[in-house]
Amino acid sequence: MKQQRRERGVLERVVTETLGWVLVVVGIILWPLPGPGLLIILAGITVLSRQHAWARRALGPVQERAVEAARFGVATWPRITLSALGGVWLFALGVVWWMSPTIPEFSVLGVGFGPRLPAAGWATGLGLMASAVVAWGLLVYSVRRWRTR
Template identity: 65%
Template sequence: MRQTDTMSVGAALRGWFRRTGSEILGWVVVVVGVILMPLPGPGMVIVVSGLAILSRHYVWAQRVLGPLERKATEAAKFGVETWPRIAVSFLGGVWLAVLGVIWWIGPDIPEFEVLGVGFGPELPAQGWATALGLWASAVAAWALLAYSVVRWREPRPADVP
């Protein structure tokens, strides 16, 4: 095989991935996110990530993503406006991490019924998979909080010495 043949194969693969491969990846990410939505974990973040990938190829995905980006930016700015809000957001991540530990350990719970569906003595969906989802959500929350603080936190006169 000549040097130009391998370069053209590489260029063809890159071209394929830019269009078809990234489109397949976007749809797979969206489907995985939809499947994860009812479970504890970052399902919605995964769906939005898939939409971001698909927005490179589809105008409808760009239209869906635009308002989501604006609302997310507004919420992030609001969330880091004061230090108490930042602290509560951080503690939300701590809560997710603690819940992950509880679901990993899987203690027995009292038996009870909600709308005819019985629960207990085991936690619903207990185990390492749910724990990993909760921990991933905590890490994502902390990462997004840190990004929001760096990106949108404006110093207030009370913050400046």
Template identity: 60%
Template sequence: MAVGERLRRWFKRTGSEILGWILIPVGIVMMPAPGPGTLVLVAGVALLAPHHAWAQRILDPLRKQAIEAAKYGVATWPRITVSFLGGVWLVVLAVIWWQSPEIPEFDVLGVGFGPHLPAAGWGTALGLLASAAAAWGLLLYSIIRWRHPDPEPAAEPSKTTMSS
């Protein structure tokens, strides 16, 4: 058996399980921070699904709901446009968080903010950019996979009269 084949089989069994168990806590930690924490968590569950029934039970309804949401999201061009603009908004926020402008000081429920943005810096900006890239990639995939072209109006049958 070739080394490449052995590595592929090892990853299919053991490596995917190890990576899945790594991605789940990383995704949980990433959930409250801006970034693709949910996608990382779901990726970990997806890697564990072939090995564990509990992961498969979690993944099946998520897969069905994700497909239905994707079909709904690309059903019309206005929805596609709004989704694309959501990615643009994430890029704008990434630039703002990277630049870290000073903001007015204020309190929300006794928690003080300012004069700097919370979690400002390149880490948050990269998380936001990764989210935008993931959003645009999923949008493109959904358009290719589930967007049905607008049906063309049926041509009316021509009314020709026969001359006698």
């Protein structure tokens, strides 16, 4: 009985460590791309905070700022509406990037663009659409949790 409990504890720690670090690494890889890279890093640190004091210390200030920002974001109905419309805009951009239409060729500061969108394709489009869905979910959660009546 004691042996099983010990083995289960070791297995739980290995799974937690692995999942946390995988999320952190994937988040770092996705950070420069359009998508939820920063949220994935935060999720990884949250998982790691179950095992590491440094992760708990790092998570505290981030959680405080996130709650403060969420409360501010849902304080008025115009802010809520603009946030929801921002998600619609992000989702629409995801559809456009997935479809990868041809665009006119142009340059900005000597860097040429066109006839394809930069980083066009299903991966970027899916990342943008996933970001919109995450944003809507967080908006609904924030409204239900912190919206004062």
